[in-house]
Amino acid sequence: MKVIFVGAGPGNPDLLTIQAHRLLSHCQICIYAGSLVSPEVVALVPKDAELHDSATMTLEEMEVVFARAQEKDVDLIRLHTGDPSIYGAIREQMNSLDRIGIYYEVVPGVSSFQAAAAALKTELTAPEIAQTIILSRTSGRTPMPEMQELEHLARTQSTLCLFLSVHKIGSVAQDLAVYYGTDCPVAVVFRASWPDQKLVRGSLADVAEKVEDAQIKKTAMIIVGQALSRDIPVSKLYHRHFSHGYRQGDSQRDET
Ligand code: SAH
Numbered sequence: 666m667k668v669i670f671v672g673a674g675p676g677n678p679d680l681l682t683i684q685a686h687r688l689l690s691h692c693q694i695c696i697y698a699g700s701l702v703s704p705e706v707v708a709l710v711p712k713d714a715e716l717h718d719s720a721t722m723t724l725e726e727m728e729v730v731f732a733r734a735q736e737k738d739v740d741l742i743r744l745h746t747g748d749p750s751i752y753g754a755i756r757e758q759m760n761s762l763d764r765i766g767i768y769y770e771v772v773p774g775v776s777s778f779q780a781a782a783a784a785l786k787t788e789l790t791a792p793e794i795a796q797t798i799i800l801s802r803t804s805g806r807t808p809m810p811e812m813q814e815l816e817h818l819a820r821t822q823s824t825l826c827l828f829l830s831v832h833k834i835g836s837v838a839q840d841l842a843v844y845y846g847t848d849c850p851v852a853v854v855f856r857a858s859w860p861d862q863k864l865v866r867g868s869l870a871d872v873a874e875k876v877e878d879a880q881i882k883k884t885a886m887i888i889v890g891q892a893l894s895r896d897i898p899v900s901k902l903y904h905r906h907f908s909h910g911y912r913q914g915d916s917q918r919d920e921t
Pocket of ligand 1: 675676701745747749750752753776778780781827828829830854856857858883885887
């Protein structure tokens, strides 16, 4: 018997891994994060399976379900939104499992920052402009370590993907504008890959107003940075003069 932490992806069941899909379709006991995992994904669990919504549970209550699955010798699927490694609160569950003596594994999922980039049809890296992507958030009930406050991250001019922060878009945009400039592009993607997905594009100057107009208050990804622009240098990888291990550039061919 084992517990399998499974990434449910951003929402659309087509974005599940084949492994996640197979595990869900055969599972007998599942604890899922009801506040974020899409109903279409939960619907893949067989009708006669035991289903628990973790939104209403404490860690101790989860431990009871883990122990019952162990008694029955049945694998338990612990379904987390996106990829379980990002704001998944899996560490405390793994600590419990270690203590109880239950083996566990993790199946990765497509994270919401990737689904948001896909919805925006954008590359998050850009040559000479952004070679670093930062996954972060603003402080909520979970405080930010001081050196990771937005102002420190913003100094790097990286592409910022902010989880759990859309309700603070006003102050986020204001703080970031100091370092990125008010005309820096920003996008907010509400429920990337869900049927009711919404895209908001703007600048640090006007994004807060646009998000308010779109009535987006939660389950959204904020992406900030010049990488969102099309009007910046492009990679030389496919340029005919650029040669590399797999292709000889024209310049070299011209010389021969
Ligand atoms: N493990 C998840 C993140 C969980 S934290 C992942 O990898 O995506 C929850 C936050 O993720 C939300 O507040 C929101 O910022 C983001 N999020 C989750 N699903 C989303 C989706 N479909 N579209 C946009 N943002 C999403």
